[in-house]
Amino acid sequence: MADILYNTSAVLALIAIILAAWRLLKGPNVADRVVALDVMTIISISLIVYVASIAQRVIYLDVAMVYALISFIGVVAIARYLERGL
Amino acid sequence: MVKRFLILLVLVFFVIMLLPLVSDIQPQTELNPLAKKYVKDGPDELGSANLVTSVIVTYRGLDTLGEVAVLFIATAGVGFMLRRRKGSKTNPQKKRESSEILQTGTALLTPLIFLFGIYIFLHGHLTPGGGFQGGVVIASAILLSMLSFPQSEINHKILNAIESLSGVLYLVIGILGIYLAAGFLDNRILPLGDFGRLFSAGAIPVIYSLIGLKVGSELVGILDSMQRSDS
Amino acid sequence: MAVFGGIITFVGSIFLLLGALGIVRMPDVYNRMQAGTKATTLGILLFLAGIAIGHIECMCIFRILILILFIIFTNPISSHALARAAHHIGIPLTDKSVTDALAEDESEKEEAIS
Amino acid sequence: MTLVSIIGFVLIIVGLWGMLTQNNIIKIIIGFSIIDTGIHLLIVSIGYIKGKTAPIIDSVLLKTDAVNQVVDPIPSALVLTAIVIGLAVTALMLVYAVNLYQRKQSLDINDFEELKW
Amino acid sequence: MINGIIIVLGIIMIASAFMAIYMRSLLSSIIAAGVISLLASIIYLLLAAPDVAMTEAAIGSGLTTVVFLYAFNKVKGRGEDNHG
Amino acid sequence: MKIFKQGILLLLFLLLFWVLLTSIDSQELIAGGVIVILLTLVFSRKAAVFGDFQITFKSLIYSIAYIFVFLAALVRSNLDVAFRVLSPKLPINPGIVKVKTSLNSKTGRLVLANSITLTPGTLTVETKGDHFYIHWIDVSTQDVDLASQEIVSKFEKYLEVMFG
Numbered sequence: 001m002a003d004i005l006y007n008t009s010a011v012l013a014l015i016a017i018i019l020a021a022w023r024l025l026k027g028p029n030v031a032d033r034v035v036a037l038d039v040m041t042i043i044s045i046s047l048i049v050y051v052a053s054i055a056q057r058v059i060y061l062d063v064a065m066v067y068a069l070i071s072f073i074g075v076v077a078i079a080r081y082l083e084r085g086l
Numbered sequence: 087m088v089k090r091f092l093i094l095l096v097l098v099f100f101v102i103m104l105l106p107l108v109s110d111i112q113p114q115t116e117l118n119p120l121a122k123k124y125v126k127d128g129p130d131e132l133g134s135a136n137l138v139t140s141v142i143v144t145y146r147g148l149d150t151l152g153e154v155a156v157l158f159i160a161t162a163g164v165g166f167m168l169r170r171r172k173g174s175k176t177n178p179q180k181k182r183e184s185s186e187i188l189q190t191g192t193a194l195l196t197p198l199i200f201l202f203g204i205y206i207f208l209h210g211h212l213t214p215g216g217g218f219q220g221g222v223v224i225a226s227a228i229l230l231s232m233l234s235f236p237q238s239e240i241n242h243k244i245l246n247a248i249e250s251l252s253g254v255l256y257l258v259i260g261i262l263g264i265y266l267a268a269g270f271l272d273n274r275i276l277p278l279g280d281f282g283r284l285f286s287a288g289a290i291p292v293i294y295s296l297i298g299l300k301v302g303s304e305l306v307g308i309l310d311s312m313q314r315s316d317s
Numbered sequence: 318m319a320v321f322g323g324i325i326t327f328v329g330s331i332f333l334l335l336g337a338l339g340i341v342r343m344p345d346v347y348n349r350m351q352a353g354t355k356a357t358t359l360g361i362l363l364f365l366a367g368i369a370i371g372h373i374e375c376m377c378i379f380r381i382l383i384l385i386l387f388i389i390f391t392n393p394i395s396s397h398a399l400a401r402a403a404h405h406i407g408i409p410l411t412d413k414s415v416t417d418a419l420a421e422d423e424s425e426k427e428e429a430i431s
Numbered sequence: 432m433t434l435v436s437i438i439g440f441v442l443i444i445v446g447l448w449g450m451l452t453q454n455n456i457i458k459i460i461i462g463f464s465i466i467d468t469g470i471h472l473l474i475v476s477i478g479y480i481k482g483k484t485a486p487i488i489d490s491v492l493l494k495t496d497a498v499n500q501v502v503d504p505i506p507s508a509l510v511l512t513a514i515v516i517g518l519a520v521t522a523l524m525l526v527y528a529v530n531l532y533q534r535k536q537s538l539d540i541n542d543f544e545e546l547k548w
Numbered sequence: 549m550i551n552g553i554i555i556v557l558g559i560i561m562i563a564s565a566f567m568a569i570y571m572r573s574l575l576s577s578i579i580a581a582g583v584i585s586l587l588a589s590i591i592y593l594l595l596a597a598p599d600v601a602m603t604e605a606a607i608g609s610g611l612t613t614v615v616f617l618y619a620f621n622k623v624k625g626r627g628e629d630n631h632g
Numbered sequence: 633m634k635i636f637k638q639g640i641l642l643l644l645f646l647l648l649f650w651v652l653l654t655s656i657d658s659q660e661l662i663a664g665g666v667i668v669i670l671l672t673l674v675f676s677r678k679a680a681v682f683g684d685f686q687i688t689f690k691s692l693i694y695s696i697a698y699i700f701v702f703l704a705a706l707v708r709s710n711l712d713v714a715f716r717v718l719s720p721k722l723p724i725n726p727g728i729v730k731v732k733t734s735l736n737s738k739t740g741r742l743v744l745a746n747s748i749t750l751t752p753g754t755l756t757v758e759t760k761g762d763h764f765y766i767h768w769i770d771v772s773t774q775d776v777d778l779a780s781q782e783i784v785s786k787f788e789k790y791l792e793v794m795f796g
């Protein structure tokens with residue numbers, strides 16, 4: 001029962017990532033694409049934690065932490081570039 | 087049109103060349119002999135829980151030395167190509183100030199990311215971290231403060247000192263391994279300690295910390311010279 | 318306990334999906350950002366909390382706590398930076414918009430200078 | 432022929448196609464970094480063994496049982512350093528592109544004819 | 549389940565690779581290239597290589613993007629990057 | 633005195649982070665202590681924002697209350713977003729409005745801006761002096777005072793005590 005719920009959640013997260021990829025493809029200008037990237041990052045963190053839970057390894061969570069910190073910097077960098085402050 | 091056809095021809099040739107290589111990859115069912123030796127003997131011999139770390143730092147230590155050297159050369163290349171020419175006037179373009187929210191957030195987060203980077207390379211033998219990852223995280227911390235305070239200067243003397251000092255110490259530890267233990271970059275110059283604790287695995291945490299500092303300062307050097315140079 | 322965690326995770330993933338749907342359906346950058354930031358933040362909070370509850374024996378609660386704090390702290394900052402940049406380079410608001418106080422203030426300032 | 436190796440292979444081909452067809456130097460560098468990612472995926476997929484876990488010994492994975500439960504650590508070790516080197520090499524290539532731009536005020540590869548034959 | 553995740557992520561990665569090559573604005577190309585390495589790190593984690601996943605996550609989505617952006621700062625033609 | 637306070641706060645903050653990352657173990661604590669003290673020495677001058685935290689009993693109570701207020705607002709905002717996204721007509725009425733805040737400390741303003749971003753239908757776009765410019769998905773008033781009343785004041789009274 002619990003396994004079904006977890007797997008369904010992962011499938012929903014995958015659908016969400018596909019939707020975000022659609023916005024990435026279509027987005028009329030760069031800011032839309034960066035928003036899609038931001039959302040994809042967050043959903044990827046949830047997928048990483050899901051993978052850690054099915055692999056039963058606590059240490060995989062370190063990867064998610066690095067991900068959360070560094071991809072934030074990437075988005076901020078693109079924003080600063082757009083407003084010509086880099 | 088001819089060009090496009092030629093490109094397609096090259097690509098088809100490449101696919102034909104590469105395809106057997108890829109299709110020969112069979113799903114393995116057990117480790118090959120070399121990997122088996124590393125996995126079997128690694129934990130007892132070197133005391134490192136992360137076997138990838140033991141391969142990088144000790145078993146293939148010379149490769150890592152070479153890779154650090156390549157990184158150093160690339161950094162030197164970037165610095166050389168973007169050096170400030172004498173006499174050319176620096177006209178700093180007007181940059182937009184970053185928002186106050188971002189500045190406050192940076193001031194709060196930078197010490198934290200630093201500590202996290204140090205955690206990553208200090209625990210290279212216990213967790214998936216290591217010197218390369220930790221160095222990148224530390225470079226990212228400095229990058230964040232470069233993003234929100236674009237006018238601030240980095241102290242190049244300290245940067246160069248950290249880089250050279252960690253490089254020299256890395257080599258010294260490697261050579262000490264020849265005299266005190268079995269070979270170059272052997273980690274058994276320090277006692278192995280209890281398996282799975284922080285102060286274990288001999289010199290691996292020390293070596294990885296030095297690699298982390300070196301990689302971090304080199305990446306900061308690349309970023310800094312790419313940001314500073316007047317164009 | 319595992320089923321309870323599973324339900325929380327499921328609710329979280331629904332919010333993640335809504336966030337992604339929001340960035341597809343909304344008409345302009347700022348509204349997309351609204352949907353993207355809020356829904357994904359609560360979504361991932363619930364997702365991670367559900368996994369931590371479901372695997373309570375794995376001692377990963379502290380790490381997941383740190384992860385949640387990081388995300389709650391950094392996600393709004395990046396959204397804010399992006400919204401500020403988008404407004405500065407003049408990406409227009411959607412036609413349905415009622416008011417734009419910031420653009421009015423900026424243009425007033427420019428007139429005062431010139 | 433595993434699933435991931437196919438993805439890596441396709442990425443290599445797509446990156447190569449991009450490198451050959453595009454005229455902009457920056458696009459060529461992007462193609463290079465796509466090839467980079469593809470090759471890394473290919474190498475890591477060689478070391479994977481189905482159903483086994485990461486070669487890190489902790490409370491879940493016992494030292495005595497490790498041989499039967501872990502994947503090959505050597506490809507991971509190779510790729511790990513290669514990624515960092517890839518970043519430095521990308522930075523170096525970009526700096527060359529910037530220098531070329533400062534010479535001729537153009538990023539089009541067809542404008543640089545000195546070494547053509 | 550794992551195969552399903554790999555297939556979906558792989559398709560998105562390949563689509564992003566095409567996007568990175570054929571997108572007209574360079575900045576969008578960079579963002580698409582960032583997505584490739586973002587998703588590659590999940591695949592590394594599924595292949596039981598967390599070390600590689602961590603390195604790719606740290607470098608691919610943060611530093612590579614920034615290095616490209618710094619290079620853009622030095623070349624002309626940033627004006628048309630904003631739209632499109 | 634100020635720098636002393638912010639140094640101590642930074643040290644405690646980093647130490648808490650280290651203990652959460654690692655487990656409570658003698659070797660980890662020794663190494664972590666040394667590193668945290670070194671980092672504090674390096675960063676204490678730059679981290680002036682850490683001096684903004686008020687260390688009183690009242691601010692502790694208010695912090696705990698604030699967490700609940702914030703979580704409630706977050707859940708409400710998500711239901712709001714869900715309603716807007718799922719309804720076929722997209723009932724939005726967006727615009728950028730100006731609000732006024734009386735907070736002075738930098739950390740307080742940061743937390744306020746983050747809270748505004750995460751609560752129903754609002755997103756901080758720009759800060760200028762004591763005015764915030766907020767993208768509001770459903771503009772009901774364009775008056776500065778009324779908008780401030782509606783968006784800012786519910787958080788402000790807590791943050792006033794927590795950060796001064």
